[in-house]
Amino acid sequence: MSATQPELEAILARCERLYGDLSLGEVSAWKKAHPGRPAIGHLPVYVPREILHAAGALPVGLAGAGDQIDIVKGDACYQSYICHIPRSTVELGLTGELDCLDGCVFPSTCDVIRNLSGIWQLQFPGKYVRFLDLPQTFDPETGGKFYQRDLEELIHELAGLGGREPTAAEACESVRLFNENRRALRALYALRAESPWLCSCDEAFLVTRAGFVLDVAEHTRLVEQFVAAAKRRDKKKEDRIRVMVIGSFCEQPPIGLMRTLERSGCYVVDDDLNLGMRWIEGDVEPGCEPVAAVAHAYLTQSVWASTRYEDTRRRGELLARRAKELRADGVVFAAASFCDPALLDQPPLQKALTAAGIPHISFKYAENTGQFQGIREQAGTFSDSIKLWGAA
């Protein structure tokens, strides 16, 4: 065991505890330490967490319950042909696990998350429910102004829940803290892209995911500590192929699936897990109007994502370019079953990869998938074929 191993194990054990705590004990502790201030949950994919923070709230990421609970009440709300994340989220709500939250924000990810905002209104009439209509028009004069106004309204509403109307300086400070957080996460992903044997897919997932419940500054420190310790790891590179995992931006796969992929001969060098945490590329320049700056960053610095209108950028070309930059040997399309944004995007993305000569495979999962043998065989064959012949 290397000298850094106990430190890494401690960090990862903490992240795993936070991931497994569906009752959000960390959030309850934060509320106790910050009496009167609200904790606001938000669904995937993207919500500008710095805005919630600036308004005095703790932003709390919600991403279903993985494979950790049996769904009873949630299944009574959804037909079998709807993805899994809303049913586990409803299950958590109806069983009281989310009682520490003062409200929830539902971004305009897809029709299912959109309609979940309505279910929340019907099921939890006393709770604050907010639909966040992220613009699909990226003209600053239309989409930008509409979105900025919406963010200002959101701040005002949160102030009414025990938050605050931040001064420009306070809002700038929130932007600064989240810039630092994004920088730390970029360093984490850069480390994995460069030396994936030092940071596995599930480790990067857990370390990022800890930010769903931790105060932003604390999470930034945790990520930085992890990256520093991981760099000192004494691990050797193995004979595996380098892959990107695409399509898992909303409902998250079980950790077992991530481990299965890597045990099948793959190094995951990039993914879109927990994408909302890394949605804005680069720093937000707060200037003297930080709310406007956050709105503008959404228009001009968003990652390419299946939930955002394609406009002039072509996702397929961007994906192929990114795969080449990362020296990826292949791309794994891993989408949640019944996920419209991911699945509708797959044919053009696959076409672009084929045109660029980049091998790819695809499979579907649910957050509570428990059998990985089929995926192991598929990924293993993919890896072997690339290692043996250079292409799948």
Place this chain on the structure above:
Amino acid sequence: MSAEPAKRAAGAAKSAPPARKDASMEKQKAMLAGHFKALSTARETGRKVAYTFVPGNLTELLTAFDFLPVYPEINALQSGMRQKSADYIRDAERLGHSEDVCTYVKCDIGMMMQGNIGPTGEKLPPPDLLLLSYTGCFTFLKWFELLRNEYGCEIAMLHVPYLANGKITPEMRKYVADQLRREVIPKMEKITGKKLDLDLLAAKLKRSMKAEEDLVWVLESAKNRPSPIDAYFGSVYYVGPIFTAFRGSDACSEYYAELRAEVQGRLDRKEGPVTPDGTLARERHRLVVDGPPNWTHFRDFWRIFHDEGAVFVASSYTKVGGLYDRGFRHGNEEDPLLSLADYCLGCYTNLSLPARTNLLVDYVKEYRATGFLFNSIKSCNSFSAGQLVMLREVEKRTGIPGAFVETDLVDPRYYGHANVKNRIESYLQMLDQRGHG
């Protein structure tokens, strides 16, 4: 369950002569034939073609530029009714489209791959413009991204904000109107080489109002007992012209005036609705329904109800192209662009679940319904996600038990007739036993 002969007596008599086609039906048929003929010769005549969607459609604006509109979801449902959708969907799935996603999209892509032959057997032209009115359905956005990859044509995005809190705000109206001014209209001007004639647009919107008045009158005729119309299966035909290429035209106004006169005649004669098997003889159940119909087995699905004397007196599906019965009219506003904004914002699938629930509860009460149905569509999350919660809410607030069946839009693999029939018959029997019939 009543015996089969008794059911036949309650419903439309099987021995009745085939339903007479009303003059309005013939008129609509001629309007559609003319439209598809114009589309098939658009390249020769030099007319520009815009593909767009029914919810939030901007027909008056398009026709003010002399665009010929095409509605891909209407083509898909027509393919479903003509039993062509299964092949189209299979072709799209061979291209890599998932079995999990919207079957309208796959049907449209399959139709395009097989030559884009429209419902009249004539070839549809490719679009000069994809007018992406993103209203109430996320899949619309993905659909037109896919089509743009295929056609490589100009695309105009109109983001219509969702009414999560059940009301239209001034900011929403301004956002939509500003997009029309800055994005949509300039693209239309660029493609057609014409400047927008605002007076012409305003005149078209005013003309729409008369047709809308008449449509609302027809839909509300179902408040009578017996209802002279079926507000689901029958009304998908009634909303055809106003939901698609004809709103704002003289032909559209004439169609609705004629339809209104026909329905008035049925009311005067105290006749029930026309069904594929003739006029419904006796109304036994009055139902409200949420969700689109199944198109591949449209008549079989309808027959399950009219065999039991069940009439739909109100439906949400016939409001996806506009909630006219709640007061909206094109041309209400002096600024035509604000009228268009109000229209887009108010379409049914752009409403929050609580607002949809309120509407269904109101329909049950206003139309004195004895039951209600959710037809949950496998490939339409915009409608389906949340319907089970809405069902329980409507039951709670009306005191009437509801029914829930699962079908699909145009994928015949997801329509199980025996299963659906069994459920509906059991439901209607239960209503009878509880005295709701």
